[in-house]
Amino acid sequence: xxxxxxxxxxxDTTELADIIRNLNHILTTKRGYGYFLESFGLTDAAFRTTxxxxxxxxxxxxxxxxxxEPRVELIDIDEEYSDGERPRLVVKLQLREAKTKLRLVVNxxxxxxxxxxxxxxxxx
Numbered sequence: 566x567x568x569x570x571x572x573x574x575x576x577d578t579t580e581l582a583d584i585i586r587n588l589n590h591i592l593t594t595k596r597g598y599g600y601f602l603e604s605f606g607l608t609d610a611a612f613r614t615t616x617x618x619x620x621x622x623x624x625x626x627x628x629x630x631x632x633x634e635p636r637v638e639l640i641d642i643d644e645e646y647s648d649g650e651r652p653r654l655v656v657k658l659q660l661r662e663a664k665t666k667l668r669l670v671v672n673x674x675x676x677x678x679x680x681x682x683x684x685x686x687x688x689x
Contacts (some may be wrong), residue, residue, distance in 0.1 A: 581665060585680050588669065591629050592678055604628060607676070609613055613652050618673050626656055626671070636661055650651060650674060 594606030607625050610618045623642050630639045640657040647653075656669035666683040 580636070580663065581660070581682065584634060584660065585667075587634055588630075588637075588680055593670070594677070596625070602633075605633060610673075610676075616671060619652060619654065622671065622673070626654070626669075628654075630658070634688055637667070641665075645670075 566570055577611070579642075591606060594607040596608045597603060598606070600613060600627060601661075610621050613621065626642065627639055630637055637658045640659055643655045643657070644652040645655055651673040653673060654671040656668045656671065658667040658669060660667070661663070668683050669678060669680045
């Protein structure tokens with residue numbers, strides 16, 4: 566998505582903003598829908614059991630991040646459970662160059678997500 570920062574005037578051109586924008590494109594694209602890369606995006610897992618959703622989306626997240634966002638290293642994927650709801654996937658990422666950490670939370674109920682930088686702890 567480096568073309569975005571070159572051709573959109575006034576765009577946020579930081580590396581972190583570009584990575585978050587690219588992850589947004591990956592996560593909001595349905596796998597196999599109108600894109601020439603068969604493995605790009607995530608499948609529609611709405612009609613699967615919770616266990617199947619966790620397995621499929623975890624595998625696809627790993628694959629997509631490895632293939633389509635090489636500036637980020639996937640550290641771990643965890644599940645968070647809350648009362649009576651589907652779990653959320655918490656993906657821990659780290660920028661390869663800057664060592665900045667990101668937290669990607671995928672809500673399996675509506676497949677919404679948040680990508681947030683993890684604040685660094687100050688020494689003191």
